[in-house]
Amino acid sequence: MSEAANVRVLCRFRPINGRERKEFIEAGKDPEQMICKFNDEFTVEIALEAGLGNKKFVFDRVYPPGTPQRDVYNLAANDTVVQVLQGYNGTILSYGQTGAGKSFSMYxxxxxNQEMKGIIPRSGDHIFQHIRDCKDPNLEFNIRCAFIEIYNESINDLLARGPEHENLKIRETPERGIFVEGATETQVCSVEDIITVITIGDSNRAVGSTSMNAVSSRSHTVIIIFVQVANKADQSKQEGKMCLVDLAGSEKVGKTGAEGQRLQEANNINSSLTTLGQCIKMLADGDGKAHIPYRTSKLxxxxxxxxxxxxxxxxxIACSPHPFNREETISTCEFGKRAKAIKNKVKVNATKSVKELMAIIDKLTIQIAGMNKYIDLQTAVIEWYKANVPGQVPACYVPNKDDLKALMEGKKIAAGGAEPEQGENGEDEMKEAGEIADGDVTVRIASLQSQLEKEREANKMLRENFEADMRDMENKLKEAQDKEDDSDEESSDAPKGKGSKGGNEKIAFELQQVIAERNALKKQLLIALGEEPEDSESYEDEYEDESEEEEDGKPAQPKQPQQKKDKPFTTIQFGGKKIQELNRKIDEVEAQNEELQSNFDQLKTNSGEEIQQLNNQLQLLRNECNRLRGISDTDGDDSGLDEKDKVIRSLEKEVKxxxxxxxxxxxxxxxxxxxQQRLDQAQDKFVKAQTRVQELEDVKPESQTAASKLERTLQIKNQEIQTFQQRLDISDQRMDYLQKQLVEQSSLLQKLKKxxxxILKQKEEDARKLLSDFESQKQKLQDNMLSKAKVYKPVSGTNVAQQLAASNPDIIQRLKAFKSGWCRDEQENQ
Ligand SMILES: Nc1ncnc2c1ncn2[C@@H]1O[C@H](COP(=O)(O)OP(=O)(O)OP(=O)(O)O)[C@@H](O)[C@H]1O
Incomplete structure (x- = not known):
């Protein structure tokens, strides 16, 4: 993870030097005059040309002239060294006008000298102090130094001589970042080694005298201290890199009086510093996306x-406090102000051990496997959709983002059909994955959908059953009616007496059966609707006395059936066609019945009287006949007999x-x-019909209630179906989204694979390169040490300075000359 870090800008003013004093004394001005005013430790106000006021600059710290080296180090470099020891890259660079004190601050x-030494030797102190203080036996430190200069746009190795160490190339790799190819990196084991390295490098660098600085750096120098920390415990490595840059001073050519080689140097210096200024400006002003022209200069x-x-x-930034350098000081402060706005992105340079790399490869392999599995699942979903009707929930499991994450972490997901993992955490992971799968909305939709389907099916069945029941009831009613009609016809032809009564019993029995069946159906229907069935009333009671014998040979009067309590015997106004027909027939039968009854009564009265009269007459005639027979038997007169025979025959005719x-x-x-019998039958039919109608009337509200309940249930179910349909639409959208994601994930997978x-290819290449670099470096160092007797030894424990002095006697002269330059300048300042 990288973190943002602003470039810190510190501003240091050196004391007024001899040259500046001299200039002002010669000009008749106050030689101690200063252009800078220090309000607090962060702010400096620079006086502009006469009358134009001050220009205020705010930096992370402003050091007035006379600030001790230690104070500057504490703020400028202490933290940087700590961060480098933690594996970060750190850079300290000094910028400023020539002679402003850059080298003084850095070196x-x-x-x-403990007091006079600058940031670089103090950094060395700090690093080795840290190593000495480290208590962790697993940590191994390897400190290396490189020292290069950029002189006239050429990068030269200051730790080795020869044309092959000049004009080196800058390279960049993901592991090392930017580095100078072929630059000598010598191992240092103490701060003395660092001092030796500085001394050697200094002796090799390009310096010259200008009118502004007796020993002026004519090149930009960079000391790179590599701090590598290897951890034996976990085989990990991290390497911090500290760049300590002493830039060559910007200068006004006219002011410094440069000419010839110095002029060319000055132009190159100014050119590279201008590019640096441009890059800083663009970094400060830009949005982070602009192209920064880093490659314009080596620097x-x-x-x-x-x-x-x-x-x-x-x-x-190093500044002069004297009005003689006002313009340059303001320019330097402007440069620092711009640089302050730059934001860097820093991260620890941790070098992965083989073990770590293998772990990364394993992780990547698991991720790829997980993604493949995810893709398989998604493909299954798509196949399912292709094969099935849209709007249905897939029969297969629809994986989600969490599943992808889990799969990429090497976990398994329950719905993927994977086996539970072994080990302590396996079960938990499976449980977790299972919870994710169970919680998935699609699965819930599937479950609800199937529930709905079941409900729908049950509803449909209920409705069909109800309709079938209604149909059955109607059929039974019709059958009963037909039977009644048949019975009517039969009874008209039936033998007199008990025969017609038996027909009625049969009808009554069948009707009871119909009622019993209806009750059973009603009970089933109520149970299906989830209601408590009422206890069916016994309809048999209504007919239990109907089979009573006639009393005294007289036809029994038709009995009224027992009426149900609280259910008055009402005239039927039921809406069915058949019921109307039945009513009509009942009315007809009733009318016929009344007519027959009156005829019968009349006939009965008339015939009884007539029979009595005729019987009386017959008796009279019999008596007369007997009397006449007695007279005839006593008289013996034949004429009288004929007459009597005539009377008898006449009487016999009358009798006949x-x-x-x-x-x-x-x-x-x-x-x-x-x-009369037919009338009784009709009466029975009427009563039965009324009973039946009453029954139907009773059932009607129940049926209506059941129907309305069913209707309401259907409405609710339809609403639920609509809701499910909406959820299915959402699910469809989700599927579209998932399909898009699948495509994205596929391309991501390809990208990751690539x-x-x-990475693997690059690692192999780097490893090969490193090995070859190492071998060549090793060879070079050995060659240098053995055959050419070079000045340093890249292994700890040897006093590099002593070897250097022994093998390079001329360097002592050069160092003396170099140092005398500083001393001269010091004297001048004093
Ligand atoms: N803070 C300071 N205190 C005392 N003397 C200083 C200070 N800064 C610089 N000097 C002196 O000023 C002179 C010039 O300093 P230095 O060589 O460091 O300048 P520079 O910026 O590196 O110049 P150039 O760019 O030409 O190399 C030196 O003699 C140095 O000792």
Missing amino acids: GADIS TRLLQESLGGNSKTTLL ALRETVAAMRHEQNKSKLL EKQD
């Missing part, structure tokens, strides 16, 4: 990481006629009886 007036390319890159950077009349009357009487291959 110090005397690098071996900016080398400092690319320090400017807007992976480095915690501190810019130390009377007998025929009586037979006819008896026939009428029988006919009347038959009519990246993995690239």
Whole structure:
């Protein structure tokens, strides 16, 4: 993880020097005059040309003239060293006008003097003090130093001589970042080694005298201290890199009086500093997306990481306090102000051990496997959708983002059909994944959908059953009616007496059966609707007395059926067509019945009187006949006999006629009886029909209630179906989204695969390169040490300075000359 870090800018003013005094004394001005006013430790006000006021600059710290080296180090470099020891890149660069004190701050007036030494030797002190203080036996430190200069746009190795160490190339790799290819990196084991390295490097660098600075740096110098910390415990490594940059001074060519080689140097210096200024301006002003022209100069390319890159950077601007350099001081402060706005992105340079790399590869392999599995699942979903009707919930599990995450972490997901993992955490992971799967909305939709389907099916069945029941009831009613009609016809032809009564019983029995069946159906229907069935009333009671014998040979009067309590016997107004027909028939039968009854009564009255009269006449005739027979037997007169025979025959005719009349009357009487029986039957039918209608009337509200309940249930179910349909639509949208995601994930997978291959390839290449670099470096160092007797030894424990002195006697002269330059300048200042 990288973190943002602003470039810190510190501003240091050196004391007024001899040259500046001299200039002002010669000009008749106050030689001690200063242009800077220090309001607090962060602010400096620079006096502009006469009358134009002051210009205020705010920095992370402002050091007035006379600030001790230690104070500058404490703020400028202490934190940076700590961060480098933690594996960060840190840069401290000094910028300013020539002679403003850059080298003084970075190296110090005397690098071996405790008070006068500058940031670089103090950093060395700090690093080795830290190593000495470290108590962790697993940590191994490896400190290396490189020392280069950029002179006239050429990068030269200051720790080795020869053309092969000049004009070195800048390279960049993901592991190392930006580095100078072929620059000598010598191992240092103490601060003395660092001092030696500085001394050697200094002796090799390009310096010259200008009118502004007796020993002026004619090149930009960069000391790089690599701090590598290896942890034996976990085989990990991290390497912090500290760049200590002493820039060559910007100068006004006219003011410094440069000409010839100095002029060319000055132009190159100014050119690279101008590019540096441009990069800083663009970094400060831009939105982070602008192209920064780092490659325009070697300096900016080398400092690319320090400017807007992976480095915690501190810019130390060195300024002159004297009015003689007002313009340059203001310009330097402007430069510092711009640099302050730069934000770097820093991160720890942790080098992965083989173990760590293997772990990363394993993780990536798991991720790829997880993504493949995810893709398989998604493909299954798509296949399912293709094969099934849209709007249905997939029969297969629809994985979600969490599943992808879990799969990429090597976990398994329950709905994917994977086996539970072994080990302590396996179960938990499966449980977790299972919870994710169970909680998935699609699964819930599927479950609800199937529930709905079941409800729908049950509803449909209920409705069908109800309709079938209704149909059955109607059929039974029709059958019963037909049977009644048939019974009517049969009874008209049936033998007199008990025969017609038996027909009624049969109808009554069948009707009871119909009622019993209806009750059973009603009970089933109520149970299906989830209601408590009422206890069915016994309809048999209504008919239990119907089979009573006739009393005294007289036809039994039709009995009224027992009416149910609280249910009055009402005239039927039921809406069915059949019921209307039945009513009509009942009315007809009733009318017929009344007519027959009155005829029968009339006939009965008339025939009874007539029979009595005829019987009386017959008796009289019999008496007369007997009397005449007695007279005839006593007189013996034949004429009288003929007369008597005539009377007898006449009387016999009359008797015969009377007998025929009586037979006819008896026939009428029988006919009347038959009519009476038919009347009874009709009465029975009427009663039964009324009962039936009443039953239907009773059932009607229940049926209506059940129907309305069903209707309401259907409405609710329809609403639920609509809701489910909406949820299914959402699910469809989700599927679209998932399909898009699948495509994205596929391309991401491809990308990851490619990246993995690239990384592996790059690692192999780097390893090969490192090995070859190492071998060549090793060879070079050995060659240098053995054959050419070079000045340093890249292994700890040897006094590099002593070896250097022994093998390079001329360097002592050069160092003396170099130091005398500083001393001269010191004297001048004093
Ligand atoms: N803070 C200071 N206190 C005392 N003397 C200083 C201070 N800064 C600089 N000097 C002196 O000023 C002179 C010039 O300093 P220095 O060489 O460090 O300048 P520079 O900016 O590196 O110049 P150039 O760019 O030409 O190399 C030196 O003699 C140095 O000792």
